[in-house]
Amino acid sequence: MARIVLDRNRCKACYLCIDACPNKVLCVDDNVNNLGYYPVKIDIEKNCVGCAMCARVCPDMAIEKVYK
Amino acid sequence: MEQLVYKRPESIKEDFKIPFCPGCDHGVAVRLVAEVLDELGLREKTIGVASVGCSVCSYDIFNVDIVEAQHGRSMAVATGIKRSKPDKIVFTYQGDGDLASIGIAETIHAMARGEKITTICINNTTYGMTGGQAGPTTLLGQVTTTTVNGRNSETSGFPLKISELLKEIDGVAYVARVSLDSPKSIMNAKKSIKRAFEAQVKGLGTGFVEILSTCPTNWKMTPQQAHERVRGEMSEVFVPGVYKDKVSEAI
Amino acid sequence: MKKEKKLLKGNYAIAQAAIEAGCQSYFAYPITPQSEIAEYMSSAMPENGRAYVAAESEVAAISMVLGAGSTGVKTMTSSSSCAVALMQEGLSFIASDEIPCVLVNVMRAGPGLGYIYASQGDYFQTTKGGGNGDYKIVTYAPSSVQECIDLTYKCFYVSQKYRTPVCLLADGMLAQMMEPAIVGEYPYEEIDQTSWALDGAKNRKPRFIASLDPDQESLRKRVVKLFEKYKKILDEENMFEKYEIEGAKLVVTAFGSIARIVKAAVKKARKNGLNVGLFRPIMLNPFPEKIVAEIAQKVDGILDIELNCGQMLQDIKSSLAGVKNIPVEFFGRPAGKMMTVDEIYEQIEHTYKKIVEKKYGTACI
Numbered sequence A: 001m002a003r004i005v006l007d008r009n010r011c012k013a014c015y016l017c018i019d020a021c022p023n024k025v026l027c028v029d030d031n032v033n034n035l036g037y038y039p040v041k042i043d044i045e046k047n048c049v050g051c052a053m054c055a056r057v058c059p060d061m062a063i064e065k066v067y068k
Numbered sequence B: 001m002e003q004l005v006y007k008r009p010e011s012i013k014e015d016f017k018i019p020f021c022p023g024c025d026h027g028v029a030v031r032l033v034a035e036v037l038d039e040l041g042l043r044e045k046t047i048g049v050a051s052v053g054c055s056v057c058s059y060d061i062f063n064v065d066i067v068e069a070q071h072g073r074s075m076a077v078a079t080g081i082k083r084s085k086p087d088k089i090v091f092t093y094q095g096d097g098d099l100a101s102i103g104i105a106e107t108i109h110a111m112a113r114g115e116k117i118t119t120i121c122i123n124n125t126t127y128g129m130t131g132g133q134a135g136p137t138t139l140l141g142q143v144t145t146t147t148v149n150g151r152n153s154e155t156s157g158f159p160l161k162i163s164e165l166l167k168e169i170d171g172v173a174y175v176a177r178v179s180l181d182s183p184k185s186i187m188n189a190k191k192s193i194k195r196a197f198e199a200q201v202k203g204l205g206t207g208f209v210e211i212l213s214t215c216p217t218n219w220k221m222t223p224q225q226a227h228e229r230v231r232g233e234m235s236e237v238f239v240p241g242v243y244k245d246k247v248s249e250a251i
Numbered sequence C: 001m002k003k004e005k006k007l008l009k010g011n012y013a014i015a016q017a018a019i020e021a022g023c024q025s026y027f028a029y030p031i032t033p034q035s036e037i038a039e040y041m042s043s044a045m046p047e048n049g050r051a052y053v054a055a056e057s058e059v060a061a062i063s064m065v066l067g068a069g070s071t072g073v074k075t076m077t078s079s080s081s082c083a084v085a086l087m088q089e090g091l092s093f094i095a096s097d098e099i100p101c102v103l104v105n106v107m108r109a110g111p112g113l114g115y116i117y118a119s120q121g122d123y124f125q126t127t128k129g130g131g132n133g134d135y136k137i138v139t140y141a142p143s144s145v146q147e148c149i150d151l152t153y154k155c156f157y158v159s160q161k162y163r164t165p166v167c168l169l170a171d172g173m174l175a176q177m178m179e180p181a182i183v184g185e186y187p188y189e190e191i192d193q194t195s196w197a198l199d200g201a202k203n204r205k206p207r208f209i210a211s212l213d214p215d216q217e218s219l220r221k222r223v224v225k226l227f228e229k230y231k232k233i234l235d236e237e238n239m240f241e242k243y244e245i246e247g248a249k250l251v252v253t254a255f256g257s258i259a260r261i262v263k264a265a266v267k268k269a270r271k272n273g274l275n276v277g278l279f280r281p282i283m284l285n286p287f288p289e290k291i292v293a294e295i296a297q298k299v300d301g302i303l304d305i306e307l308n309c310g311q312m313l314q315d316i317k318s319s320l321a322g323v324k325n326i327p328v329e330f331f332g333r334p335a336g337k338m339m340t341v342d343e344i345y346e347q348i349e350h351t352y353k354k355i356v357e358k359k360y361g362t363a364c365i
Helices: A016-020 A053-057 B026-039 B054-060 B074-084 B096-102 B104-112 B162-166 B183-201 B223-237 B246-250 C010-021 C035-047 C058-069 C081-097 C123-127 C145-162 C172-176 C216-237 C256-271 C289-297 C312-319 C341-355
Strands: A003-006 A026-028 A040-042 A063-067 B004-007 B046-050 B065-068 B089-095 B118-123 B172-179 B206-212 B241-245 C006-009 C025-028 C051-054 C075-079 C101-107 C138-140 C165-171 C178-181 C240-243 C250-253 C276-281 C283-285 C301-306 C328-332
Touching: A003 A040, A016 A026, A016 A053, A016 B223, A053 A063, A053 B183, B026 B054, B026 B089, B026 B118, B026 B183, B046 B054, B046 B074, B054 B065, B054 B089, B065 C081, B074 B089, B074 B096, B074 B104, B074 B118, B074 C025, B074 C051, B074 C058, B089 B096, B089 B183, B096 B104, B096 B118, B096 B162, B104 B162, B104 B206, B104 C058, B118 B183, B162 B172, B162 B206, B172 B183, B172 B223, B172 B246, B183 B206, B183 B241, B183 B246, B206 B223, B241 B246, C006 C010, C010 C035, C010 C101, C010 C145, C010 C165, C010 C172, C010 C178, C025 C035, C025 C058, C035 C051, C058 C075, C058 C081, C058 C101, C075 C081, C081 C101, C081 C123, C081 C165, C081 C216, C101 C145, C101 C172, C123 C165, C123 C283, C138 C145, C138 C216, C145 C165, C145 C172, C145 C178, C145 C216, C165 C172, C165 C256, C172 C256, C240 C256, C250 C256, C250 C289, C250 C341, C256 C276, C256 C301, C256 C341, C276 C289, C289 C312, C301 C312, C301 C341, C312 C328, C328 C341
Parallel strands: B046 B065, B046 B089, B089 B118, B118 B206, B172 B206, C025 C051, C025 C075, C075 C101, C101 C165, C138 C165, C250 C276, C250 C301, C301 C328
Antiparallel strands: A003 A063, A026 A040, A063 B004, B172 B241, C006 C178, C138 C283, C240 C276
8 A cells, every 4th residue: 555654753844745745645733743843644544646746845855755 | 565666865864954944945956966866876976065055054964975165166166076086976056146146256167167067056036044135046026135125127136047147158068947846847857957967977067957946934935835936937037948958969 | 217406496396396295186376476386287287197277266276175175185276465365265164174285375565466576475364364263374484495395295294194274385586586406205104084085975974074063062172173283283393494593692583585585694694793593483383482482581682584564573572472571673674675685684783783782873774
């Protein structure tokens, strides 16, 4: 199953990945991370197709790995 | 059986720090450079030059040897490295203020000498690190901390079109202007960065990529609005495209 | 090949010594009175498989030196006064980065464009730092063509051993005059630079060379370390000439080109029964304060002679703080006609009578 590995403590909450994801896998987390931001979190993992769009647009390299 | 389709490049330090503001395109640009170094197998023989401005922070990110240049002098420093160690791959990572204002002489002359180095220039139409003053690429009408009523050509001159200027130099092998405002443009930018490194590897001359980038903090925009601006007024003045390509000809 | 004594011009002597020392890359922009160095290097460097680059400015030249030096190779630039002024930014970075390199400054008379006369007007520029921050440019001043060679070797060695920029401070007279000299073999051991130099992060962690140091404590330690290094350099690499110092009542201090004329005048004074000696610091920075103080303990007075309005004079005076109340006289000429032996002798005689024999008259200037 396709999935992403997300490092929530590197996210600076620009949410560019949420916009880039074609299948609405990601959403905003209600809990702050170590940097004090509300990071993204994986909402509906089964929707992930492993396209890695989120990883490509992330300026913080918070998405460590993408599996297909 | 799951297949790994993306991971952080090896040319990024394991304990990397991205000190840039939320949504800043710098982070994507450094990753693309790192991916290209990985794909061309250059990491272990690369020496990078960090310039003054936000781009100096690249030393906390790249997993390669790096020397810091004085403000604007990156291409001269890179010349010194490349001429002393011709078998190394040398690249500079500079902002537009560094490259096109204080360092324009070093930039033009390194290219006129046809130095076999690769130069990445982040054009975000402002001096980011010092707090958003007008720079050489600030658009007409753009409000900055030093053009509070918008840049006026009568008093502050015109934005410098870097790629159009540098493509005229004979020593330059590759010139492209790219943006990072969508997954597609990011893929496209990576292709250009790869070409700019190939120009060096093949000894064709200087490889240059100007990256239209966002500065959401100083533009006072969300990252999404900032990308809209890149696609809109910025791309109208600074038209993306490949301006010179001796590399594809050579391949 | 057997090294023979040849009639050599100062500029060519420096260039040939740089080649012999193993200088791997040389970057420069032309300026009189040292352009022959660049001319020589433009063919000699490529002939030896090394790099010569005609820089677009001195700002670029010193930046190229920074880049080259960061790879650990022996590298050099040469220039003169008003153009060395343009290099101060780079020199400050290089000093902070602890990058080894050699700067040859063939001084001309200033301020501004001035002219190409022999002058020592850039003692301050070199020894007091022209760039920002706490640092020193280690400086050696030759006073003959042979010393131009020997000290070029010394500059490369000290720069490589201590990882610091080192300046050979000559002037238009030394650079343009011809004298018999031998470009002998580089006499120093090679210093391994592989532990820090940039050559690609293969089988090791990446290295980073920068002056940027956002951590307060780290920046403080960095500067303190630099000054510990300068102290060590003074202890281990100091060079000077003492001539007829034993039993002298008056000591003349002078450096570089003028020191050789002063030496002739001191010889004449000795011949005429005046108890005079010469102290010539060869290393100007860090300044050998202790040695000046030791000499001052035993004499009645000091006469400092320079081709400027009194620059090393300040270091002589500060060396004497706490020693004793010793008169320090100065004779200088910032530019124009070179002082003759007779002019200097007259000055020595006048100062001698005033200080040692306590007879007062008017000086000839």
